[in-house]
Amino acid sequence: MVFSFLLLPADTHQQGYISGGLSKKGLDFAKDLLIEKAVSSMVPLHLSDIEKSVRIPLIGKVHLGLSDIVIYSVDFPFSSVETGDSGIVLIASGATANLRMKWKYSYKNWVITISDHGTATVEVLGMEVGLNAAIINEEGTLKLLLLDHGCHVKDISINVDGGASWLYQGIIDAFQGKIVSSVEDAIAKNIQKGIIKLDSKLQSIPKHLHVNSVVSMNVTFMDDPLLTDSSVELEINGLFNGANEISVSNYYRKRSQNFLSGNGLAKMVDISLHEKVFESAASVYFNGDYMHWTVDKIPESLMNTDGWRNVIPQLYEKYPDDDMNLHMTVTSPPIIQIADQDINSAIYADLIFEVLNSDEVVPVACVSLVINASCSAEIHKNNLAGSIRLVDFTTSLAWSNIGDLHMQLVQAEISTILKTFFMPYLNLHLRDGFPLPIPHGFTLQNAEIIQLESRVIVHSDLSYANRHDLSTSTNSVVAA
Numbered sequence: 001m002v003f004s005f006l007l008l009p010a011d012t013h014q015q016g017y018i019s020g021g022l023s024k025k026g027l028d029f030a031k032d033l034l035i036e037k038a039v040s041s042m043v044p045l046h047l048s049d050i051e052k053s054v055r056i057p058l059i060g061k062v063h064l065g066l067s068d069i070v071i072y073s074v075d076f077p078f079s080s081v082e083t084g085d086s087g088i089v090l091i092a093s094g095a096t097a098n099l100r101m102k103w104k105y106s107y108k109n110w111v112i113t114i115s116d117h118g119t120a121t122v123e124v125l126g127m128e129v130g131l132n133a134a135i136i137n138e139e140g141t142l143k144l145l146l147l148d149h150g151c152h153v154k155d156i157s158i159n160v161d162g163g164a165s166w167l168y169q170g171i172i173d174a175f176q177g178k179i180v181s182s183v184e185d186a187i188a189k190n191i192q193k194g195i196i197k198l199d200s201k202l203q204s205i206p207k208h209l210h211v212n213s214v215v216s217m218n219v220t221f222m223d224d225p226l227l228t229d230s231s232v233e234l235e236i237n238g239l240f241n242g243a244n245e246i247s248v249s250n251y252y253r254k255r256s257q258n259f260l261s262g263n264g265l266a267k268m269v270d271i272s273l274h275e276k277v278f279e280s281a282a283s284v285y286f287n288g289d290y291m292h293w294t295v296d297k298i299p300e301s302l303m304n305t306d307g308w309r310n311v312i313p314q315l316y317e318k319y320p321d322d323d324m325n326l327h328m329t330v331t332s333p334p335i336i337q338i339a340d341q342d343i344n345s346a347i348y349a350d351l352i353f354e355v356l357n358s359d360e361v362v363p364v365a366c367v368s369l370v371i372n373a374s375c376s377a378e379i380h381k382n383n384l385a386g387s388i389r390l391v392d393f394t395t396s397l398a399w400s401n402i403g404d405l406h407m408q409l410v411q412a413e414i415s416t417i418l419k420t421f422f423m424p425y426l427n428l429h430l431r432d433g434f435p436l437p438i439p440h441g442f443t444l445q446n447a448e449i450i451q452l453e454s455r456v457i458v459h460s461d462l463s464y465a466n467r468h469d470l471s472t473s474t475n476s477v478v479a480a
Contacts, residue, residue: 017273019235019272020271021232021270023268024231025461026268030081031079035076047069047070047071050179054173060109063106064104064105064175066179067101069099077094079092083232087133087134088133095127099122101122130150133145135202136224140221140222144198146195149188149191150188156180215242218236218239219236219238220236220237236437241284242284242288270458275337279334282334297420302416310409311406315365324353325353327352331368332348334347342451343374346371347369348371351417365401366398366399377449378449383436386431387431393414395410395414443463
């Protein structure tokens with residue numbers, strides 16, 4: 001989950017339309033979370049039994065054994081993460097670990113056999129753990145490669161419960177090096193297992209994010225990651241397509257310049273969406289024949305020819321006191337343009353007037369509209385939502401079966417229809433928004449939105465829903 005953030009494509013052929021960036025603050029958050037996750041999944045860590053025969057002065061040859069060796073707590077007080085051409089380098093230093101185990105010994109001479117057993121604890125001091133990993137793009141998914149890793153233990157302190165005084169020194173002499181190497185090997189192997197598990201999670205990230213029954217988002221990763229010394233960014237395709245379709249973008253766009261922390265205040269993550277993302281969503285709905293509506297929730301007077309007698313007299317004369325239907329149909333995909341601090345939309349639509357005459361539906365006129373609207377974006381949990389307001393609109397008569405219309409009068413009534421039906425209807429759906437491509441379990445916090453140079457940019461911190469559970473489980477293991 002953490003490594004899902006740590007990506008950015010090089011500037012080659014195919015580019016994405018949603019960019020994500022992790023700042024230094026975000027990298028530190030990801031690093032701390034990764035260490036917490038690693039510790040919670042690692043402890044308790046069982047080590048292999050150790051046996052050895054040693055010669056003890058004045059006693060002779062003694063067979064010693066350690067069993068049920070368990071690392072039950074690990075603490076990493078200092079850690080750092082660096083990114084760059086060499087990949088991701090994570091180092092945890094000054095770490096400590098605590099082990100518990102059982103000991104036993106036996107020796108015999110020509111007369112008797114003596115044996116004993118007990119318990120011991122070990123404190124590992126000055127442990128340093130490091131890994132170097134790289135992330136590459138493999139056919140639109142991400143692959144995590146472990147380049148180097150290791151664990152080094154500076155010293156250990158052994159406390160033996162019970163046994164003769166010579167036993168303590170005997171265990172230290174016999175097992176200190178073996179305990180150190182066992183701890184180092186076990187943690188190194190655990191790192192390998194963790195990287196394999198992380199790589200499996202990356203490989204399982206779907207290439208399409210289901211939004212609803214109509215649309216899904218293409219979240220295929222584009223090109224290889226690029227890591228700088230202060231941030232990491234990613235790009236995905238980001239365009240919408242039908243829920244059961246696979247789309248290939250015909251657009252081309254050069255990768256944008258680094259956009260992290262444009263407000264000067266570092267947030268953990270930035271997500272940039274090109275206006276083509278919004279246009280692709282609008283195209284899916286348009287091509288799926290979802291952009292037509294029967295007008296309701298308007299003044300009742302406009303649903304009868306009597307309400308139009310002063311606006312379209314000939315309509316009332318031909319169809320006196322007949323009920324009406326009004327149909328709004330968008331005639332082409334809406335045009336969306338993102339300017340500095342504003343989102344503008346142009347919607348081309350037809351408003352069709354129908355009369356219900358003697359159980360017959362009679363189309364009588366069609367007015368073409370060009371609606372100019374202003375949109376604003378906002379964050380609802382992990383969804384990018386928004387609202388829309390009418391700026392202005394123009395009308396023209398497309399066709400009429402009742403003669404010419406006085407368009408200035410008609411436009412005044414259409415203004416009421418747009419304000420009481422069309423705009424509220426759009427806002428009802430826009431307020432739900434669509435999910436941003438954020439790994440499961442993470443939530444945006446204190447998000448800020450700006451519109452800049454054809455893009456909507458979300459600056460945000462992050463929280464992790466199960467972080468308390470990680471801390472609780474780690475503390476429970478330590479307590480046990």
